[in-house]
Amino acid sequence: MTNNQPSISSKDKIPFYRDERIIMIFAQVLSTVMIIGVLIWAIINFFKAAEARNMTLTFGFLKEAAGFPISNPPIDYEPGMSYIRAFQAGLINTLLISGIGIIAATIIGTLTALARLSSNWLLSRIALVFIEFHRNIPLLVLLFIWYFVVFGFVPPVKESLQWPGPIFVNKRGVYLTWPRLTETGGIFIILVVIGFLVSILAFTMLRGRRKITGKETYYIPTSLFLLMIFSLGGWFLSGGTPFQLDIPYLKGFNYQGGLRLTPEFAGMFLSLSLYTAAFIAEVVRGGIQAVDRGQLEAARAVGLSQFQVLSLVIMPQALRIIIPPMISQYLNLTKNSSLALAIGFQEVFAVGKIAINQAGRAVPIFALIMLTYLSLSLLTSFVLNIYNRRIQFVMR
Amino acid sequence: MTEEPIIYCKDVHKWYDDFHALRGIDMEVFLGEVIVIFGPSGSGKSTFIRTINRLEEHQQGQIMVDGIELSHDVRNIERIRMETGMVFQQFNLFPHLSVLQNVTLAPIWVRKWPKEKADKVAMELLELVGIPEQAQKFPGNLSGGQQQRVAIARALAMQPKIMLFDEPTSALDPEMIKEVLDTMTDLAESGMTMIVVTHEMGFARAVADRLYFFDEGLIVESGTPEEIYNNPQEERTKLFLSQIIQH
Numbered sequence: 319m320t321n322n323q324p325s326i327s328s329k330d331k332i333p334f335y336r337d338e339r340i341i342m343i344f345a346q347v348l349s350t351v352m353i354i355g356v357l358i359w360a361i362i363n364f365f366k367a368a369e370a371r372n373m374t375l376t377f378g379f380l381k382e383a384a385g386f387p388i389s390n391p392p393i394d395y396e397p398g399m400s401y402i403r404a405f406q407a408g409l410i411n412t413l414l415i416s417g418i419g420i421i422a423a424t425i426i427g428t429l430t431a432l433a434r435l436s437s438n439w440l441l442s443r444i445a446l447v448f449i450e451f452h453r454n455i456p457l458l459v460l461l462f463i464w465y466f467v468v469f470g471f472v473p474p475v476k477e478s479l480q481w482p483g484p485i486f487v488n489k490r491g492v493y494l495t496w497p498r499l500t501e502t503g504g505i506f507i508i509l510v511v512i513g514f515l516v517s518i519l520a521f522t523m524l525r526g527r528r529k530i531t532g533k534e535t536y537y538i539p540t541s542l543f544l545l546m547i548f549s550l551g552g553w554f555l556s557g558g559t560p561f562q563l564d565i566p567y568l569k570g571f572n573y574q575g576g577l578r579l580t581p582e583f584a585g586m587f588l589s590l591s592l593y594t595a596a597f598i599a600e601v602v603r604g605g606i607q608a609v610d611r612g613q614l615e616a617a618r619a620v621g622l623s624q625f626q627v628l629s630l631v632i633m634p635q636a637l638r639i640i641i642p643p644m645i646s647q648y649l650n651l652t653k654n655s656s657l658a659l660a661i662g663f664q665e666v667f668a669v670g671k672i673a674i675n676q677a678g679r680a681v682p683i684f685a686l687i688m689l690t691y692l693s694l695s696l697l698t699s700f701v702l703n704i705y706n707r708r709i710q711f712v713m714r
Numbered sequence: 715m716t717e718e719p720i721i722y723c724k725d726v727h728k729w730y731d732d733f734h735a736l737r738g739i740d741m742e743v744f745l746g747e748v749i750v751i752f753g754p755s756g757s758g759k760s761t762f763i764r765t766i767n768r769l770e771e772h773q774q775g776q777i778m779v780d781g782i783e784l785s786h787d788v789r790n791i792e793r794i795r796m797e798t799g800m801v802f803q804q805f806n807l808f809p810h811l812s813v814l815q816n817v818t819l820a821p822i823w824v825r826k827w828p829k830e831k832a833d834k835v836a837m838e839l840l841e842l843v844g845i846p847e848q849a850q851k852f853p854g855n856l857s858g859g860q861q862q863r864v865a866i867a868r869a870l871a872m873q874p875k876i877m878l879f880d881e882p883t884s885a886l887d888p889e890m891i892k893e894v895l896d897t898m899t900d901l902a903e904s905g906m907t908m909i910v911v912t913h914e915m916g917f918a919r920a921v922a923d924r925l926y927f928f929d930e931g932l933i934v935e936s937g938t939p940e941e942i943y944n945n946p947q948e949e950r951t952k953l954f955l956s957q958i959i960q961h
């Protein structure tokens with residue numbers, strides 16, 4: 319045959335059930351109808367059930383006295399205060415443990431990833447064991463190990479362990495020496511903050527100038543110097559005593575002063591941040607390893623120094639891979655902090671749980687709890703996604 | 715010869731664990747020469763040119779580049795890398811930077827040029843390799859041939875005395891090979907010292923001053939293109955040439 323006409327002509331009219339445009343619209347409509355249907359059914363059912371059991375769905379009770387105690391509340395709280403106040407105390411505990419946990423997990427995780435990638439055999443093995451140990455046991459078990467096993471075997475107050483420097487560990491918790499601001503300390507803090515801002519400004523401007531003019535502007539030493547000058551200035555203005563070291567001391571049956579971390583907080587903090595650090599380590603390692611080896615070679619071949627290779631070529635590419643899974647690790651950590659219930663660290667979920675037992679208003683309280691975690695998660699991903707968008711955008 | 719060689723290799727050995735990848739390479743390259751290295755896969759061609767700018771470490775023997783000896787001295791390694799540009803088979807452009815930024819990155823951060831000067835020189839180089847209009851694009855949006863020409867511009871931006879090419883055309887479609895080879899020919903004619911690993915025998919015959927045939931980590935034979943093509947001395951060279959010239 320010399321005729322080259324395709325045998326299946328596109329001229330034929332497409333029957334509607336084979337038209338991909340129509341199929342797509344149909345699928346959209348069908349799924350929307352199904353979802354709305356299920357939602358309506360659930361909501362109707364919910365209100366029926368609530369009515370049948372006489373459940374109140376209002377939030378008015380929140381103003382009533384809570385009536386239960388919270389051990390070591392982070393803000394002033396007494397059982398006579400309202401449920402709202404109790405929730406606030408719980409929320410602050412959640413924020414504290416998640417905030418500090420995220421920072422610690424990021425630092426430990428990144429260092430572990432670098433150790434894992436290092437050519438030092440021993441370091442790499444230690445990192446591997448750390449990662450595998452923490453990834454392969456449930457968080458709850460880890461929490462119990464720290465709380466019941468480690469803090470369970472810590473000596474009583476009278477025989478406190480003393481760690482390098484005045485850090486005391488006993489059954490009642492960890493007592494850290496803590497620098498407390500003196501009356502003039504505020505000036506120092508203000509000047510340090512100003513110094514920090516000024517040095518960041520100087521760093522960006524001088525680094526920019528260095529890039530545009532090519533003249534060495536010593537942007538790293540200059541900005542460090544500025545920070546030091548401001549800090550020293552603050553130090554002198556505050557009369558040389560911006561801080562007073564608050565050293566824990568034994569008084570009667572207990573330690574006084576210093577910063578006390580309760581065994582609950584310490585156990586929660588350690589298990590949560592170590593557990594998440596193991597996952598973050600894998601995320602960071604994966605990100606760095608996903609950057610093609612050729613990038614490293616090309617960067618070296620044009621003469622970049624080891625530090626420049628990392629900061630100008632490898633990290634910018636690795637970060638794009640690292641940030642999205644890192645966000646989910648942060649969200650996981652925040653949500654996992656609700657496990658604190660198991661050891662009696664009273665964050666928002668634990669407070670809510672007691673409130674349910676006491677006030678019996680399961681629905682509004684659970685709604686409140688879910689709303690709290692949802693807002694925390696959305697806030698975290700919102701902030702990080704702005705950063706993510708900024709670095710991803712540069713590629714194209 | 716009275717002149718000093720710009721690259722001097724004496725009895726260079728390299729092991730990957732137990733595997734003896736380079737088994738004593740001697741080579742002298744003089745300013746302005748174009749050297750072509752060819753040989754079967756796994757013969758150590760890449761390994762050898764990568765030892766010259768220390769992407770691979772050699773374990774025995776001596777390598778001197780422009781009078782600087784390659785050793786564990788970090789300063790020497792940095793200086794040698796500033797004098798050698800390298801072009802890879804897979805281009806290895808930085809995907810997060812624009813074409814222009816790819817070319818100016820090292821001049822700005824290593825040579826510490828002002829951005830304006832770096833931009834100006836980069837644009838001249840992009841002109842030279844024939845793609846100034848692509849300066850603001852990102853590497854992912856260029857064809858293979860264009861990417862490889864950016865890679866050449868990037869290497870040239872550091873104003874190296876020596877250019878190393880590791881199979882620069884073997885990842886390219888046939889119609890793009892010519893544009894890259896033309897750029898390389900121009901470069902050779904401008905007097906650049908070049909070491910090129912390639913199986914493009916037309917290019918080798920037209921441009922190379924000397925050819926080296928590698929096999930199993932050794933130089934089997936070397937000579938001018940005429941000597942190698944018309945009168946190869948070694949059986950292995952003859953066999954290999956007949957295989958690659960067939961098609």
Ligand SMILES: Nc1ncnc2c1ncn2[C@@H]1O[C@H](COP(=O)(O)OP(=O)(O)OP(=O)(O)O)[C@@H](O)[C@H]1O
Nearest residue numbers: 730733735753754755756757758759760761762881
């Ligand atoms: N990083 C490495 N680790 C172990 N062995 C290696 C490594 N790099 C190369 N080799 C081995 O060294 C030998 C020489 O490799 P090289 O890449 O230099 O060959 P080549 O001549 O460039 O080959 P090709 O034409 O395929 O690129 C090969 O047998 C290869 O398997």
Ligand SMILES: [Mg+2]
Nearest residue numbers: 759760761881
């Ligand atoms: Mg090779």
